[in-house]
Amino acid sequence: MRLGGRLAAAIDILADLETRNRTPAEALKDWGYAHRFAGSGDRAAIGNLVNDTLRRRRSIAFLMDGDTPSVLAHGALFTSWNVTPERLARENEADRFAPDPPSPAVLSAFAARRLADAPAPVQADVQDWLAPSLEANFSDVWVEEMRAMAGRPPLDLRVNRLKADKAEILETLAPSGARPCALAPDGMRIAAGEGPARLPNVTTNRAYAQGAFEVQDEGSQIAALLLGAMAGETVLDYCAGGGGKTLAIASAMGGAGNIHAFDADLRRLSPLAERAGRAGAQAVTIHRQPGDLAGLEGACDRVLVDAPCTGTGTWRRRPDTKWTLDRAELAERVRQQEEALSRASLHVRAGGELVYVTCSLLPEENEAQIAAFLEDNPGFALASLAERWAETFPADGPKPLSSDGHTVTLTPASTGTDGFFVASLVRGS
Template identity: 50%
Template sequence: MRLGGRLQAAIEVLDDIENRKRPASDALKDWGLSHRFAGAGDRAVIGNIVYDALRRKLSLGWRMDSDAARHIAFGVLLSDAELDMDEINAALDGDKFAPAPLEAERRSIWEARDLASAPDNIRADVPEWCVPHFEAIFGDRWVREAAALSDRPPVDLRVNTLKADRDKVLKELARAGASAAPLLETAVRVPPLRAMGRHPNVQAEPAFQRGLFEVQDLGSQIAAKLSDAKPGEQVLDYCAGAGGKTLALAAEMGNKGQIHAYDAERQRLAPIFDRLRRAGVRNAQAHANVEDLAVLEGQIDLVLVDAPCTGSGTWRRRPDAKWRLSDQQLERREVEQREVLDAAKAYVKPGGRLVYITCSLFAPENGNQVDAFLSSNPAYERVDTKPLWDRAVSEAKALSPLFKDGTAILSPLATSTDGFFISVLKREK
């Protein structure tokens, strides 16, 4: 496919997402199934246009003075694809599958408008109802913080120290453009895409198949690190999902002690078994039935709760989610979080820790939940995350979380990670 056909396909996918209110991944998958002639390169470029359009739908639409998928997709080519209008027109010329060229009126508007003069939520590329949530956390810098959630993300990898060190993984991934990531000595990063390129498939690498590394955002790695799991401890990963943090904790513990990985949704937990085997983890077992955990009540040194949340901190990777999110969904997540915390606390032994994590940047899911928990559970007290951070990270003076009331708030702008909230609570008695 030529650029024109790829652009038209992206426009059709964007219209499908908008009209049917469905996830971008589903719309792209269905397009691929119905257009099997499209190669991997075609699908990568189409996906780039779609995701860039969703990341910055408001700012691109403002510059075009139109929220039509067609105009926003052209905006992607003019910005993220690093093409000018003459190059685009030349690429579309003679392509019978291409959309009509951009109208002269739209081109003039695009060239005349300066995003710096747009309203704040347009520059931030977030729904207007979300603005108070970002202001509450980040104050005067909220626009820059929110706008950073619209950037293209890197691919972050965690070195599996049970099998390798970072130098070995970097050597294995030299062709993929991998380099040392900031903050953690066990993190590796493939930089964000440029123009219409595509990321290498690192999971096809022999080093991945041998379990030398896992794909895991740097923020998630830091959250596991700040949990401060120690060899020999009893650990419960209460919302384990596919097991990313379980694997990270196992490596921190040197395969010593015991990790219980539980998730209420069996389908989410299913990948953990292959991942444990590949990584060489011997001190973890997965549980799909909450009844299995009864014997652990009051026995656990560290209970990690990666709570269900809106995922606002991951909008770089799942930008369609921010346009589907509503305040009603936020309220439902708050209820779920309270229920999860109330259930998880039963397993913490006196002197043990409860670590509450979300990939959200909304206070109702984060600091407000911790405040409410402490108010109704006087046996717990906050553990300051700043000393934990100082011990855990390697030197990177330009990157630091927002430390607020003893918690750590990570973000793309502050720490070059996805957005995460981390609170460590200790049960005194």
């Protein structure tokens, strides 16, 4: 397919997303089934254009003075793909599948407008109602932080120490462009491409099938390491989900100790058994019912609460959720976090640690949540993660953000990772 045909497909998919409640992945999959002539390169390019449009939907609409699917997709080409209107017109001239070009008024607006003249939430590509929270979190650099969140994410991988050596896996994946991550000691990164470039499907690699590495964002790897789990300890991953952090913890502990994984949503937990088997993580015990955890009350050295959240830190990967998030969802996530923290805290032994993690950048879900928990649970105290960070990560590497000197906030702008918040709470003896 030529560029015009790919652009037309992206416009169709964006229109589909406007009329039906579905994810871009679902819409792209359906489009692929209906257009089997399109190759994998075409599908990847179309997916890139759809997601690039969603990442910067609001700023593109300002620059183009319009927000129809066609105007937005054209704007993504002009801004994110660096395709000029003149080049596109030349390429589409002989392409019968190309869509109609933007109107002269739209092109005139694009030529005249500057994003610096737009309101801050437009520059940041966020909804207006989120601006106060983001400004409270990042102060005068909040727009820059959100601009970084509107970029493409890399593909991050984690070497499984239980089965493989990092140097060996880096050599295996060298043809895919894998390089060591800047911070996570077991992390490897394949940089995001530009325009139609696609990332490799590393899950077809034999080493992946053998459990030698996992797909996991570097920020998630860092959050798991900040738990500080050591060989021989008893650890509970209370909101384990698919088990990414569970397996990272097992690898960091060298298979020595007891790791218990639980999640209230059994559908999210279901892949963990197969993943743990592939990874050789024999120390992992999966609990599918809350009652199964009764024997662990007051018995765990460390409890990880990777709490349900709005996912604002993962907007690079799920840009559609940036525009569907509302106050009701935020309130529900805050309630779920309160409940998870309260229940998980029962399993921390005296002197043990409760580590709270979200992939959110909203203070309502992070600092405010910790403050409320400490007020209700005077037996816990906030500990500083600065020493653990210094012991775990390179001194010359990127530095996280912290509003209080104790917690850790990771962002694309500061650490080159997805957005994560981490806090450590120690239970008194």
